[in-house]
Amino acid sequence: METLLRVTDLSRDFGRHSALSGVDLCLERGQVLGLLGPNGAGKTTCLRLLSGLLAPTSGRIEILGLDLTHRPLAAKRHLGYLPERPPLHPELRVDEYLTHCAHLHRLPRRAIPEAIATAKQRCGLEDQGRRLIAKLSRGYRQRLGLAQAILHRPPLLILDEPTEGLDPVQMRELRRLIRDLARDSGIILSSHLLPEVQSVCDRVMILHQGRVRFDAETHAARPTNLWRVRLGGETHVMHLNDLAPVAGALATGPNQFQVDLRAEATSADLARAILLAGLELFELTPERSDLERTFFDLIGAEEHA
Numbered sequence: 001m002e003t004l005l006r007v008t009d010l011s012r013d014f015g016r017h018s019a020l021s022g023v024d025l026c027l028e029r030g031q032v033l034g035l036l037g038p039n040g041a042g043k044t045t046c047l048r049l050l051s052g053l054l055a056p057t058s059g060r061i062e063i064l065g066l067d068l069t070h071r072p073l074a075a076k077r078h079l080g081y082l083p084e085r086p087p088l089h090p091e092l093r094v095d096e097y098l099t100h101c102a103h104l105h106r107l108p109r110r111a112i113p114e115a116i117a118t119a120k121q122r123c124g125l126e127d128q129g130r131r132l133i134a135k136l137s138r139g140y141r142q143r144l145g146l147a148q149a150i151l152h153r154p155p156l157l158i159l160d161e162p163t164e165g166l167d168p169v170q171m172r173e174l175r176r177l178i179r180d181l182a183r184d185s186g187i188i189l190s191s192h193l194l195p196e197v198q199s200v201c202d203r204v205m206i207l208h209q210g211r212v213r214f215d216a217e218t219h220a221a222r223p224t225n226l227w228r229v230r231l232g233g234e235t236h237v238m239h240l241n242d243l244a245p246v247a248g249a250l251a252t253g254p255n256q257f258q259v260d261l262r263a264e265a266t267s268a269d270l271a272r273a274i275l276l277a278g279l280e281l282f283e284l285t286p287e288r289s290d291l292e293r294t295f296f297d298l299i300g301a302e303e304h305a
């Protein structure tokens with residue numbers, strides 16, 4: 001595997017306020033990393049640092065082994081960036097804007113038409129070249145922002161809230177595009193939506209108040225077949241362990257249990273078995289994964305604050 005990005009002990013202060021502190025991360029080609037966190041967690045600050053738009057207070061960022069602080073131009077050549085609000089020029093047509101971006105990316109003049117055609121094709125903009133940007137829908141503007149980010153075929157893509165403001169169909173299409181782009185690049189994206197990150201990312205980092213609170217592969221963070229069960233009356237854990245769909249049960253409180261179901265069993269099988277055994281079922285809910293627990297604890301803390 002090829003390491004595209006290596007970040008060591010990255011911090012950024014604004015005056016006395018620490019917006020980001022002690023972030024370490026590594027990204028390989030083919031990986032999609034999701035930065036998740038509530039408003040003000042430090043996601044945009046982190047992505048602006050990684051894209052070289054903001055200088056770190058301390059720490060090191062290497063893109064394909066090039067130090068972003070000491071060799072910014074060489075390092076940024078390998079990077080495509082979709083900011084939270086892409087600076088599109090509404091008075092330009094799609095092709096005019098992409099030509100302008102190609103010049104900014106310093107693409108050789110002869111390579112520009114093909115680069116634009118490829119970027120438009122990948123982003124589903126083939127028929128939009130003559131359209132005024134002012135007339136594009138939100139979804140198409142986002143595609144155009146992505147097209148400018150991939151125009152020079154960078155191996156590293158940084159996308160700040162790429163699906164923000166899109167409708168569910170546009171979101172699904174953009175997620176598909178992100179997965180497609182990840183076949184030959186590494187992608188970091190930010191979001192404050194847990195399902196979004198779970199559906200598109202291989203790895204997730206939760207930021208809160210500028211610090212990393214959780215960092216794991218998303219498949220490792222997926223819930224197992226664990227359920228929380230609350231029963232009525234006087235029930236012993238043995239009653240649950242005797243039921244056919246149950247692989248194992250633990251008592252977690254008076255009449256409360258954590259139940260691990262057999263691989264092929266469903267919650268409906270469990271509910272049926274509990275009722276057939278003559279027990280009273282008060283609650284049956286999926287146990288959250290560590291990722292979900294951390295996320296909802298933090299969001300809950302935010303809402304409470």
Ligand SMILES: Nc1ncnc2c1ncn2[C@@H]1O[C@H](COP(=O)(O)OP(=O)(O)OP(=O)(O)O)[C@@H](O)[C@H]1O
Nearest residue numbers: 014017019037038039040041042043044045046192
């Ligand atoms: N230029 C700046 N000057 C001062 N403070 C800033 C600046 N940029 C960000 N901050 C502060 O740094 C913290 C992190 O902000 P940041 O925009 O990175 O969060 P975020 O996770 O991207 O939030 P959101 O989801 O709302 O975009 C916030 O407290 C914010 O107010």
